[in-house]
Amino acid sequence: MGSRRSGTEQEHLIPAERIERRILLLRRQKVMLDADLAELYGVPTKALNQAVKRNKDRFPPDFMFRLSKEEKAEVVTICDHLSNLRFSPMLPHAFTEHGILMLSSVLHSKRAVQVNIAIMRAFVKLREMLSAHTEFRQKLAELERKLESHDGHIRSLFDAIRQLMTPPDPKPRRIGFHAR
Numbered sequence: 001m002g003s004r005r006s007g008t009e010q011e012h013l014i015p016a017e018r019i020e021r022r023i024l025l026l027r028r029q030k031v032m033l034d035a036d037l038a039e040l041y042g043v044p045t046k047a048l049n050q051a052v053k054r055n056k057d058r059f060p061p062d063f064m065f066r067l068s069k070e071e072k073a074e075v076v077t078i079c080d081h082l083s084n085l086r087f088s089p090m091l092p093h094a095f096t097e098h099g100i101l102m103l104s105s106v107l108h109s110k111r112a113v114q115v116n117i118a119i120m121r122a123f124v125k126l127r128e129m130l131s132a133h134t135e136f137r138q139k140l141a142e143l144e145r146k147l148e149s150h151d152g153h154i155r156s157l158f159d160a161i162r163q164l165m166t167p168p169d170p171k172p173r174r175i176g177f178h179a180r
Contacts, residue, residue, distance in 0.1 A: 014040055014115060019122040024079070024094070026071060030126065031094035032119070033067075033075070035085060040115050041107055049093065051106045058106060063099035066091050097123050 022036040034052075038045040052059055067075065069091065076086045085092060095103065097120075104116035 014118050016118065016122050016125065019119055020126065022081075023122065023126060024075065026067070026075075026094055027065070029094075029096050030123065031096055032100060033082070034093040034095070035082065037095060037100065037103065040119070041103075041109075041112055042115075043107065048103075048107070052093070052103070055106045058102050059099055062096060063102055064093055064095050066093055 019040065022032055022040075023030050024032070034048055035045050038048040041048065052064065072085065072091055075092075076082050100119055100123075101116065104112050
């Protein structure tokens with residue numbers, strides 16, 4: 001028997017929730033920052049960025065981009081775990097799902113492969129959750145449309161019920177002729 005880890009051991013290498021909390025939405029894309037990825041991979045951020053720099057051709061703009069000063073300030077404000085970036089003069093890199101996948105080819109370690117598998121599973125889970133959310137939103141909108149069309153009918157039913165519930169006129173009405 002070798003020292004291979006089972007699937008569940010690999011999953012416990014990094015809890016899925018830890019990865020999911022580090023996925024951000026920037027420029028309408030799901031991304032992870034270089035500092036978070038370096039922490040997950042167990043390497044210094046500088047080493048991760050150097051590996052990327054040595055392999056620039058593997059990271060086109062749709063795989064990786066540098067945050068603007070405003071984006072950095074927003075991320076630092078929103079994410080407590082990134083507060084140490086506040087004083088860094090460097091602007092962080094953001095990696096899209098494809099960029100993260102490419103990282104495993106420039107970081108040559110078993111941990112990098114295992115971490116990448118865990119990250120890809122987190123992205124898939126997130127996509128599935130968003131898909132389910134979208135389906136739910138569509139069904140809710142459809143239900144709203146149906147209710148709106150029934151609103152008029154329901155309102156007239158309530159009006160009829162209210163009319164039936166109003167007490168009769170207190171003056172007795174006589175039917176027939178009056179004799180003088």
